[in-house]
Amino acid sequence: MKYVIGVDLGTSAVKIILVNQHGAVVQQVSKDYPLIQEKSGYSEQNPQAWLDQTVAGLSELLMDFDGNREDIEGISFSGQMHGLVLLDKNHDVLRNAILWNDTRTTAECQEITETIGKERLLEITKNPALEGFTLPKILWVKKHEPEIFQQVATFVLPKDYVRYRLTGKLQMEYSDAAGTLLLHVSEKTWSTYICKELDIPLDICPPLVESCNEVGVISADMAKITGLSPKTRVFAGGADNACGAIGAGILEEGKTLCSIGTSGVILSYESRDDLDFEGKVHYFNHGAPNSYYSMGVTLAAGHSLSWFKDTFAKDVTFEDLLEDAGSVPIGSNGLLFTPFITGERTPYADAEIRASFIGIDSSHTRKHFVRAVMEGITFSLNESVHIFRQKGREIHSIVSIGGGAKDDVWLQIQAEVFNAEVIKLSSEQGPGMGAAMIAAYGCGWFESLKNCADHFLQVKKVFTPIPENVKKYQSLFSIYQDIYIATKNINKKLVDFRL
Incomplete structure (x- = not known):
């Protein structure tokens, strides 16, 4: 029997399921992690907590798996949308991730709407500027934490960071990129116009891939830690709502x-x-x-x-x-x-x-x-x-x-x-x-x-x-x-x- 793994990186926990070729869930694990809420409207998490709990969950899953680990052919990811993870040139995390339910960016949303124009923004991104999206968070860091922003080499979303740490390969797929307010949704490219108008360096936007694309394999180090085979194929995955739609x-x-x-x-x-x-x-x-x-x-x-x-x-x-x-x-x-x-x-x-x-x-x-x-x-x-x-x-x-x-x-x-x-x-x-x-x-x-x-x-x-x-x-x-x-x-x- 062959198997695949689905990792759902949620807001309160990571949930991991092992599914066989008949679609039956044969094992499942859930690992919690905390929210960081320093004041009203703020919502953050430490990306290391996502990785630690995902690795712990995979290790627990494999510990109880009595089959051949090479029969687990693939793994993919679902993740909470919009959350901003800023990385430096070494791909180290620069600050806590600012999450989808963080509402501190009202002024930045107004700036986006006034600078781009409501109709033009809808034409490009299909969405209005709202506090939950990623772009307002980038602008907030640029304005309030300039010493951090100067070190930014790229940004990713939560599940993309975990996938990067498991594979050593960094990308973002379209269903999550669409929630950044930086993607031209119809053309499936980063919007050079929005980046230019808001003075966001285009080169901090990561490479784009399709959700179903194979993006690498589990790294040798992570294979040792988790018990997965280093041959396990890794697929980009999708935003939690896109994956929820597929799963339903x-x-x-x-x-x-x-x-x-x-x-x-x-x-x-x-x-x-x-x-x-x-x-x-x-x-x-x-x-x-x-x-x-x-x-x-x-x-x-x-x-x-x-x-x-x-x-x-x-x-x-x-x-x-x-x-x-x-x-x-x-x-x-x-x-x-x-x-x-x-x-x-x-x-x-x-x-x-x-x-x-x-x-x-x-x-x-x-x-x-x-x-x-x-x-x-x-x-x-x-x-x-x-x-x-x-x-x-x-x-x-x-x-x-x-x-x-x-x-x-x-x-x-x-x-x-x-x-x-x-x-x-x-x-x-x-x-x-x-x-x-x-x-x-x-x-x-x-x-x-x-x-x-x-x-x-x-x-x-x-x-x-x-x-x-x-x-x-x-x-x-x-x-x-x-x-x-x-x-x-x-x-x-x-x-x-x-x-």
């Missing part, structure tokens, strides 16, 4: 994905590069060859729920927490939650907005708050579904992955808020499975990624919306949308009081 079979027109991890996304496959969403949702290169995807983002999806648990229910398991919420009626007895704890992306692109519980009274207990958090996250994701439908996209079924796909109550909430069938897969590994599928395709096991998906992915359960519940949620969603408008100015006034 979102590989043809009409396919839509809901992914709830730390952040949350609604993602739709696109075969064209010329659709105009007016910057309301993101438009990126897919990990599948010659394709794209459009995507709306909730910045704090699963993060909102984990924040609530850590703050108010530390000794309760997630399973028990969500099970209690199942006994609460739709609307949580008049309690609504907006998941803006780190700002919001789609559709508001507002780094200053913060979360709210609206409608609290003395009848509410913890389970009502949990249900409200689950519903609020789903309402936020429905903002993106709403935009897609307004643009003529027909959405009748949605594949749900991530933490939100582990609980049947939440999946039913999704079906009724989205007013669509929600599909739960038999083996839901999300981005890690997508990375493994890239490796399987790269190793020649299948003629295409779609062919791989047909072999690897199976439907476990379908959740169908109940019409009367859909009507209730449509009324609640309208009220939910009013909360942003009502609290926007209040949150602006509170900014000066945040530490």
